[in-house]
Amino acid sequence: MSHVLRTEGLNKRFGGIVVCDDVNLTIAGGEILGLIGPNGAGKTSLFNLISGVLRPDSGTIRLNGKAVNGEPLYRRARLGVARTWQHMLLFRSMTVMENMLVAPRHYPGESILRVTVGRAGVRSAERTARERAHAILDRMALDGTADMPVTDLPFGQQKLIGLARALMNDGPLLLLDEPMAGVEGAAYETMQRVVRQEAESGRAICVVEHNVSFIRDLCSRAVFMINGRILQDGPVEELISSTTLTELYFGA
Amino acid sequence: MEYLGTIGILIAIYIILAASYNLVIGYGGLATVAHPIFFAIGAYVSGLLAIHTTLPPPVSVLVGSGCAMLASLLLAASALRVSGDYLLIASLGFQLGLLQLIKNLAFTGGPGGLGGIPATIVGPSRTPVYLAIAVVLAIATVFAIRALVRGPYGRAITAMRDEELAFSALGRNAMSMKLVIFAIGCGIAGIAGGIYTFYFQYISPDQFEVLQSAAILTMVVLGGMGTAFGPVVGAVLLLAIPQAITFLQLPPSIMAPMQGIIFTLLVLVFLFLRPAGILGDTGRRRRSAGLT
Ligand SMILES: Nc1ncnc2c1ncn2[C@@H]1O[C@H](COP(=O)(O)OP(=O)(O)OP(=O)(O)O)[C@@H](O)[C@H]1O
Ligand SMILES: [Mg+2]
Numbered sequence: 001m002s003h004v005l006r007t008e009g010l011n012k013r014f015g016g017i018v019v020c021d022d023v024n025l026t027i028a029g030g031e032i033l034g035l036i037g038p039n040g041a042g043k044t045s046l047f048n049l050i051s052g053v054l055r056p057d058s059g060t061i062r063l064n065g066k067a068v069n070g071e072p073l074y075r076r077a078r079l080g081v082a083r084t085w086q087h088m089l090l091f092r093s094m095t096v097m098e099n100m101l102v103a104p105r106h107y108p109g110e111s112i113l114r115v116t117v118g119r120a121g122v123r124s125a126e127r128t129a130r131e132r133a134h135a136i137l138d139r140m141a142l143d144g145t146a147d148m149p150v151t152d153l154p155f156g157q158q159k160l161i162g163l164a165r166a167l168m169n170d171g172p173l174l175l176l177d178e179p180m181a182g183v184e185g186a187a188y189e190t191m192q193r194v195v196r197q198e199a200e201s202g203r204a205i206c207v208v209e210h211n212v213s214f215i216r217d218l219c220s221r222a223v224f225m226i227n228g229r230i231l232q233d234g235p236v237e238e239l240i241s242s243t244t245l246t247e248l249y250f251g252a
Numbered sequence: 253m254e255y256l257g258t259i260g261i262l263i264a265i266y267i268i269l270a271a272s273y274n275l276v277i278g279y280g281g282l283a284t285v286a287h288p289i290f291f292a293i294g295a296y297v298s299g300l301l302a303i304h305t306t307l308p309p310p311v312s313v314l315v316g317s318g319c320a321m322l323a324s325l326l327l328a329a330s331a332l333r334v335s336g337d338y339l340l341i342a343s344l345g346f347q348l349g350l351l352q353l354i355k356n357l358a359f360t361g362g363p364g365g366l367g368g369i370p371a372t373i374v375g376p377s378r379t380p381v382y383l384a385i386a387v388v389l390a391i392a393t394v395f396a397i398r399a400l401v402r403g404p405y406g407r408a409i410t411a412m413r414d415e416e417l418a419f420s421a422l423g424r425n426a427m428s429m430k431l432v433i434f435a436i437g438c439g440i441a442g443i444a445g446g447i448y449t450f451y452f453q454y455i456s457p458d459q460f461e462v463l464q465s466a467a468i469l470t471m472v473v474l475g476g477m478g479t480a481f482g483p484v485v486g487a488v489l490l491l492a493i494p495q496a497i498t499f500l501q502l503p504p505s506i507m508a509p510m511q512g513i514i515f516t517l518l519v520l521v522f523l524f525l526r527p528a529g530i531l532g533d534t535g536r537r538r539r540s541a542g543l544t
Contacts, residue, residue: 052423077423091411102411103405103422109404110424112432122404130298169422 002065004029004172004204007049010059012228013109018055019045021185021228027204029172032195034222034236035208039248042207042228047175051083052076064172078105080171086178090150097146100133101126110226129168132190136164138189139197156187163194173204180211188223193218207245212240257379261451263491264386266443268393270471270483275397276437278478279406281413282430285465286327287348290320290438292460294445296360299369301454309372313446317390320442321435328434332427345461346392355457365456372450380453389447389468393440395414398480409433474522476529483529
């Protein structure tokens, strides 16, 4: 089976804190992997290593078999690593649509050369991006908010916009950092439905979540992480019913 | 008339300086105090070319601007590699160091300044022609920057300023955008330097001191940082009001403190009434700061 993501012997420490300790992780296309563990376990750090925010001390990160260690953050996104953020990091002075439009893998509008002499290409890329953005927002029942300042939306909808913006990247890997934190009601249902649809379309997805029922509903496989180490990797039910893990999660 | 023309040329030059500084600091969010030194590079390079070569003046000005651009790339590429905050310190060092160099070199005229720059245009039409050129260039600068910060490029700049990490993680090359913005802004300052040189035919190091960046920054902030026409309003107000006061024909003993007081009052009053600048959109700024 070919894996979209494979990490081999990944290590990272900040001074004395080990945030990633010999992590070997694989995710296949179409799979939703749950990543659980107590606060400070290193879940966000692992996302940062995979997406290129952080450099590992050692180890390899492969995307569709190809090592991407040397690629900077922005190039990994172009290679197809899409992610959301625990704290959303939306562009707060912009509208929902503007947030969406800067997010495609390829955005000729960031090149001064293209915006001055390659106008036609920029314009056609804009048109495509706008259609894609409308389609994504539509799927989340958020198309009506397109021209609203993103900070005018309620929290749950802002979380959805965070996902929507990441989905502008049509790459093979999607990393979701606590998508459900603070989300309830209709937004909760939408989040669940969209994540499931994305997996069905063939994306490899990894979800960090403290909401165990969300993980149980979406994932068949999950990994449990603590102190930068993967303690267990297996079927969700097994992880959740493990008393040792439950103690580690709530204790300490 | 001649005198008014000269004031007009100065105002146009400062509009170009303020608008380009605004691009770098207001839109690009790049904290630098080295803008006067790029103004100086443009001025000195085009002045030296005018003295020692037979290049047509527009070419000299463009070469001066190109040198300013190159120097700015050198500064930004090395400083931004460390961090955005480091640029402020590095730009200060660059500004002070290079100006010191200019003061100590023989071929730049040293502390006494560079004179003997040939008068390209002679006769009674000299000032009106320069005024026309300066005004056209000022208008072109303001509108070119406005066009740049409006479209897809401007959207990217805004996103980068809002949340650089998320911006980069979407596939945007923030470093290259910053370098380009910095180089364009500093290259434009170089053009302003070229016009200055050719009109005044004399330049000296003290016109490009680091305090100049405070003056230009005041224009930008007063008019409205991050707005297309704010720098125009700021430059006109800050240069025209002291001149207008001179027309009152007061004795110099009253005039000098008067100018200082009125200037300071003006800045205080406007910043109090309109913290985002005269043309700044207060509502949007608040929102972007997360205050509402
Ligand atoms: N850039 C950094 N420099 C130093 N220490 C860091 C850095 N980033 C994270 N850490 C530390 O690494 C540890 C793991 O943090 P991380 O954010 O990865 O945990 P997490 O599993 O995502 O936790 P949470 O569930 O609270 O989000 C924490 O102790 C954190 O303080
Ligand atoms: Mg986290």
